[in-house]
Structure formats: C-alpha cells, structure tokens
Amino acid sequence: MLTFLTYAVLVVFVAGFVWKIALYARSPAPLLIPTTPAPVTYIGVKMRLMREVVFFESLFKADKLLWALGYAFHVTMLLVLIRHIRYFFETMPPYFEEYQIIGKLAGFAMVGALTLLMARRILIDRVRHISSIADHLILLLFLGIGGSGLLMDYVLRPDIIAIKRAMTTLWTSPEATLSVTGPGDVLFILHLIMVAVLLLIIPFSKLMHMDGIFFSPSRNQVDNPREKRHINPWNRD
Amino acid sequence: MAHDHEVPELLDDIKTPALKPGSMGHLAPYPATEKHMKPLGFPEARVPDWEKRAVEKMGEMLKKYRSLQVYMDICVKCGACTDKCHYFLGTGDPNNMPVQRAELMRSVYRRYFTVGGRMFPGLVKARDFDEETLKQWFTYYHQCSQCRRCSVFCPYGIDTAEISMAAREIMDAIGVGHKYTAEIVNKVHDIGNNLGIPKPALSGTLQFLEDDMLENTGHEIKLPLDQEGAEVLLITPSADFFSEPHIQSLMGYAKVFHQAGISYTISSYASEAANFGMFIGSFEQKKKIAKRVAEQARALKVKRIVVGECGHAWRVAYSFWNTLNGPFDYLDPRYPVPQHICEFTHDLIQKGALTFDKEANDAYVVTMHDSCNVARASRMGSHPGGQFTIPRDLIRATCNHFVDMDEDTIHEKTLCCGGGGGLLTDELMDLRIKGAMPRVTALKRVMDEHKVNFLALICAICKAQFNKILPMYGIPMDTVGGVHQLVSNAIQLGTNKGIV
C-alpha cells in the first residue's frame, strides 16, 4: 500500500512536471523581448538566470523585506531537505552528524520565515487583495509540513527506527508499512500526507515557478536582435 | 482645460497609496467602430458567440506565445510588483497593480485551461469570461502603457505589457476594439503615417523648415524627401514633422546630417517610425506596418536606416524589425540595422565630426527622462545599458548643466510618462494625469533642488504627453524637449564640415 501510494504520487509529480516543462519548451517565442539592459551573450544570459535563481536578484531590487523572508524560506527549506537524506539511507557518512545542528536550526528558521510570510500576506492590504484562498492554503501547507517536522523533532517523537526502515525498504518491498504506536507516529503520517499533497499540486499550481523562471522570455533571451536574426517559428518569412 | 480634471497634489516623494478599489473603473476608452475594425480584418462589431470565441482565441495565443503561457502559470502572487506601476501609484485602484491587472486574464485562464480552476473556481479565484469580465478587461487593459516597469522587479520577469497586448488582441478578435489605436493603424496603412499627413503637406512642411533654418543659421540645411540613392533613410515619428517640441529635434537631426556631410532622405511612403501594431498586440499588424520601411529602404537604394526619437518605435525597430521584415542584407553591413539617431550622432562625435558650443544651452539645467521602451526593451551601442549612457553623453556634450533624477526613477527603473501604450487619447486624460504623477514628483524634486528647467527625452509620445500634462502640474510646457533639440541648439555649423 505504502509502496504503491508513494510510486503513484511520484508518477503524477514527475509526469506533471515533465509535461509542464515540455509545454513551456515547445511553446514558441515569436519575438525577442528580454527586459533590458539584458546580456548580449548566451553566457551572460546563463549568469543572469543564475543570479535570479541563486540570489533572487530582481526581488532584491523590488522589496528588501520580502526578499529577506523569501530568501530565508527557500534557503532553509533546502537545508532541511538535505537533512532528510539521512532518512532514506541505511548508513550515512560520519560527517553528516555535524550537519544535524544546521538542519535543526534551519527548521526553526524556515517555520519562522513562513509565519512572517503568512503574516505579510494577511497584513499588507495590497498583498491580501491579490491573494486567493489557494495562496493562503499553500502557505499553510508548508507551515503544516514544517511545523509537524519540528514537533516530531522536539515534542512528539515518532519511532524513527521503524520509519527509517519503512523509508529504505518501501522502494523495493511492497510489504513495507508504517506502524502506529504513539502520537508521534500519527504526526509522521500527517507530515507524509502533506508532503504528498504538495508534490501532487506542484505541477498544477504556481509552484511551477521553480522551472518557469528558466523559460521566462524576459529573462532567458539574449539581447542581440540586430546582430542575429531571430526567427518567429510560426511566421518564418 | 486643466481645471476639468482633478490633478493630484505632489508630495516630496512618491508614496504608495492606500487601495481605492474601483476608483478607475469608470474610465474606459472609446470603442472602435466598424469603420476602423473592418479594414484591419477584425470583426466589425462584437461577434454573437463572443464568450466562446474569446476563450478559443486565448487558447490559440497560449500556443503562439511562450510569454503568455509561462506568465499565466508562474506568478506566485508575492506582491513585489504591486507598488511598481505608475498607474497604481497615481490612482490607488488595485486593478492597476500589475499582478492584479494580469489576474484579470489569469482568472479566466484558470477557469478554462487549468484543473484547479475547472474543479475549484472559488478556491483559486477563477472566473468566467462574461460581460463583467469583458468590461474590466476593456477598462484596465487600456490603463496599462506597456511600459514593462513591473517586469524589472518581478522575480520571474513577468511582463504585464505582454499580457495587456494579448488581452487587446483577444478583444480585437471578438470585435471589441479601441478607437484611438485602430484609427491610427488605419491611417498608417492608408497614408503612411499616424497623423495622416499626405505627401504634399509633408513636403510643404519640410520646405518651410528648411527656409526657417536657412534664415536662422545662414546654412542650407536640407530635409530631403523621397530621394533615391541617399546614404541614409531616416525613419522618424510623424509627430516630428508637425508637433512642438518634436520639430526642434527634427531640425537637430537635419543639422547633424548636414554637418557630417552624409546624404539622407525622409520617405513619404514610410513617413512613420511609430508602430501601433504593438499597442494592439497584433504580430500581423506590426509586421505589415514595419514592412513599409523595409520596402522603402530597397526602393530608395539606401545603405543605412536611422530611426528618430521615439520610444516604442525604437523597440519595434531595434528588437523586432529584423524578425518581422529581415534580413537587411542589402544594407551596408558596417552599420547596425537600424541605428538610433542618438547612436548615429554619438558615433559622429566620437569621430570628431561635430563640434558644439555648450554655452548655447547655458540657459538650461537639464535632466533626462528615460523613455520606458528605450530603457527596458531595447539597447543602443554595443553594451547593455548603452541606451542610458549614449543619450546622456549627447546631453553632456551639448550642455554644461546636467543632473539626474532620483536613481529609483531613471534607467531601468524609469517611470512612464503616463501616455504610452496607445493611451495618448483625450478620453483617458484623467488616467494620463494621475499616471504621470510619480514621474512629475521626481522631476519636481530636481527642479526645486537643482533648478532644473529642461526635461530631455527621446520619445514622441512622451513629448506629447508631457507637453499637455506638465502645465497641469504648474510646470511650463517648454520644459520638455528632445535630446536633439539640445544638439540643434549647440551644434557648430560650417566648421570641419564633412569629416566622415
């Protein structure tokens, strides 16, 4: 059951993701529309995209507070995800022990940043105005995932050994299952369900920004219309 | 005139306003009539099954424009753009926040093209394309000057200008057009320019200006028309032939050509640099309008094309011409096609072909308004940002006193004049006044702090807009002028003539 569900979720996630990337990659760009000043070389464009993805360059120009919160959230999420590697492997290299503390701090910072992002969405009238229920729910989902993670770490510890066994075996053995012996285990199942929901909605929601940025013509085009003729694929002559 | 409209009070700095929902909901442009729609190949009136047709058209557009497909999907509603649009800053209407303007289309997109919107419209704010939606589209997609300021600040570069253009194209496809822009596109097809100036009138004006320059300078400076075999074809907005202060820049270009000894010609058939095909979002119209230029370049056997001072025209020329009607392999490969008049003059200065008497502009303390389409949708010279440095180099070469406005309001962060994107029409005056407020605020500050009295720029629409709007804010009309007006004042005629 667990194995089947895991694979089902992953299939939807991967298929949806690939479908969206293919959709973006296949849709034509009739004209050159980079937001200028833009790089005049291909390498320059790679650098521009890199700065957007790694530093959130444009957001930094726009709004320092939002940049700080958004950046904190994304970076800490990455750190927390890295910490999760250990749940999927039987043995971990010893230096990974040192990483625990970073991962734990990141967990708190992530939930903190999310709370502030949520507060911002509710308190700033402009941002509240543009938000749909879905926008709030997505934040709540992240908060739920992060919050349940912290709770498991510090308050209601689930049976980590059993979970780790399930996580390492479920890929190959359909018998893998999760036992519920205490409230911590319930919490874990909740955590897992929320992650599954998240994976399921990624390809069908605004969370596709993670790869959409690479296809945004205003950011990924070289500013060289005079030097090199750009052809409109649906109007070639 | 001025007292018909409420003019916002200028504060020391640009402040983000409180939300005033619906405050601009009343201000839609005049709709186009059959007379304007039919010749452009659009339905002459709203088609019977317009709801369905609009959604189909949107589906087609999503397949043709990656920008639209991606921008519909990936906005995270972070709100970074919400305080970046001059129309929002001036009106407080939440539908003028870029993200909310885009949401007018995105909500329809979600309804018909996404799983979430089909299943849970309430949850994701999805809406049907109905009478109310169409009304909002027509209103608020004509309150966007397609200036791209929002796209600078969006973490994904979402460009609301692209969405406005697409919305206008969808509306045209169901027979709901905008009178002002449709009328002008017709004029350019029928006569060759936006103002509808026929050849005899054009040649009369040019003659008059030549006489005027002869009288004032003692030099026979030519404004040649339809001259086959000239080196350069000059394509400039038709406003340069008839409007103030545009004409002053035209004389500036003429003096530069004269002084450099480079032959050039204006074309009566392609007497327009502006391309309102862009404002209505139509690729086909853009192409058809620009085609006149390519045809004339061949017919007149010129070697180069130089484009006069105009914002969106330069975007179309620089970014799109090569795609639309290229390749320009019949022109001299040593020069970029097209070349901006500022690049042209700048090159000549570098070569030492022009000399200036800066004192001729000593009455002025100059500042520069970066026209959005030049700033955020084009380039000059070979380096990114040349569009900022080259015109400023020209100003510094011709004037002793130059200061820039607040750095958050120039270069890529420049604020639109409020009249771009096909909104330069009287029925939208209220919007134009309010949309200009952020720019005028920054201008007023340098006027107070540095005694600035000349706003130099390189866009025909900006010139026309400021000419009308600045007096309403108590700033004299003649504060506005082209960069080549300054060149015209300072250029030394007769010395070193024809060095290149």
Ligand code: SF4
């Ligand atoms: S800045 Fe971009 S992502 Fe953020 S709300 Fe505006 S359009 Fe959406």
Ligand code: SF4
């Ligand atoms: S393109 Fe300019 S006018 Fe249009 S929404 Fe963006 S900032 Fe506003």
Ligand code: SF4
């Ligand atoms: S008219 Fe000038 S300032 Fe306004 S949109 Fe066009 S280029 Fe920008």
